Amino acid sequence: MKRAIVILLLGFAVATLAYAVAYHGTTTHEREALKSGAPELCWLKQQFHLDDAQFQHVSRLHEGYLPQCGETCRKIAEKNAELKAVFDRTNAVTPDVEQKLGEIAKLRAECQANMLRHFCEVSQAMPPEEGRRYLAWVQQKTILSGPGQMDMGNPAHKMP
Amino acid sequence: MNLPEDQPLSELLRQWNILRPNSPRLREGVWRRIARAEAQTERTADGGWKAWLAGMFAKPALAVGYVTALLAVGLTAGHFQGEARQHRVDHELAARYVQSLDPYQPLSVK
Numbered sequence: 001m002k003r004a005i006v007i008l009l010l011g012f013a014v015a016t017l018a019y020a021v022a023y024h025g026t027t028t029h030e031r032e033a034l035k036s037g038a039p040e041l042c043w044l045k046q047q048f049h050l051d052d053a054q055f056q057h058v059s060r061l062h063e064g065y066l067p068q069c070g071e072t073c074r075k076i077a078e079k080n081a082e083l084k085a086v087f088d089r090t091n092a093v094t095p096d097v098e099q100k101l102g103e104i105a106k107l108r109a110e111c112q113a114n115m116l117r118h119f120c121e122v123s124q125a126m127p128p129e130e131g132r133r134y135l136a137w138v139q140q141k142t143i144l145s146g147p148g149q150m151d152m153g154n155p156a157h158k159m160p
Numbered sequence: 161m162n163l164p165e166d167q168p169l170s171e172l173l174r175q176w177n178i179l180r181p182n183s184p185r186l187r188e189g190v191w192r193r194i195a196r197a198e199a200q201t202e203r204t205a206d207g208g209w210k211a212w213l214a215g216m217f218a219k220p221a222l223a224v225g226y227v228t229a230l231l232a233v234g235l236t237a238g239h240f241q242g243e244a245r246q247h248r249v250d251h252e253l254a255a256r257y258v259q260s261l262d263p264y265q266p267l268s269v270k
Binding site: 001003004005007008010011012014015016017018019020021022023024025026027029030033034039040041042043044047062065066069072073076108111115118119138141142 | 210213214216217218223226227229230231232233234235236237238239241242243245246249250253254256257258260261262263264265
C-alpha cells in the first residue's frame with residue numbers, strides 16, 4: 001500500500017513539474033518583455049525579429065517620435081478648447097467655428113503625416129521583409145482602422 | 161498412539177523421492193501469492209479501494225504508464241496555458257505599441 005501511495009504522489013509531482021517546465025518555456029518571451037523598461041518595444045523586437053542594433057535604432061526613433069507626437073496632441077487639445085469656447089458662445093457654425101475646425105483638421109493631418117513618416121523610418125530600420133510586414137500591419141492598425149476603412153477597426157484582425 | 165509397524169509401507173516410504181525439481185519461478189510465485197494474500201487482507205480491513213490501488217501499482221508496467229500519462233498531461237496543459245497567456249500578452253503589447261504612436265487610437269483597441 002505504501003508503494004502505491006508513493007507512486008500516486010510521484011505521479012502528481014511529475015505532472016506539476018512538467019506543467020511548470022512547459023509553462024515556463026512557452027512564456028519566456030513574455031517575461032523578458034515585461035521585465036524590460038519598454039515591453040511594447042521588446043514585443044516589436046520579438047515580433048519583427050530585430051537584432052540588437054536594429055532594436056536600438058528603432059528604440060531611438062520611437063523615443064524621438066513621442067515628444068513630437070505629444071506636442072502635436074497638445075496643439076490639437078488647445079485648438080479643441082478654442083473651438084469649444086467659440087461654439088459655446090454662438091451655438092452656430094459661424095466663420096470663426098469653421099476656421100477653428102480647419103485649423104484642427106490641419107493639425108490632425110500633420111499628426112498623421114508625422115505618424116506615417118515615423119512608420120516609414122521604423123520599417124526602414126528593420127530587415128526588408130520584416131519592414132514591409134511592419135508597415136502593412138501598423139497602417140492597418142492606425143490610419144486604415146478608422147470607420148469607413150476596410151477592417152473597420154475589427155478586433156479580430158491578426159498580425160500578418 | 162503406537163501402531164504396529166507395517167513393514168512394506170515403511171520400506172516404500174524410505175524409497176520415495178520427489179522427482180520433480182523446484183520450478184525456477186517458485187520464489188516469484190510464492191511472493192505473488194503473499195502479496196495477493198496481503199491485498200486480500202487489506203481489502204477486508206479497509207475497503208476495496210486500497211486493495212485496488214495496491215493491486216494497480218503492483219504491476220510495474222501500470223505504475224510506469226500512470227506516471228508517464230501524468231507527465232504528458234502536465235506538459236500538454238502547461239504548454240497550452242503558456243501559449244494562451246503568451247498570445248494574450250502579445251495582443252496587449254501590440255495594442256500598447258499602437259496606442260503609444262497613434263493618439264486617435266481608442267484605448268480599448270486589441
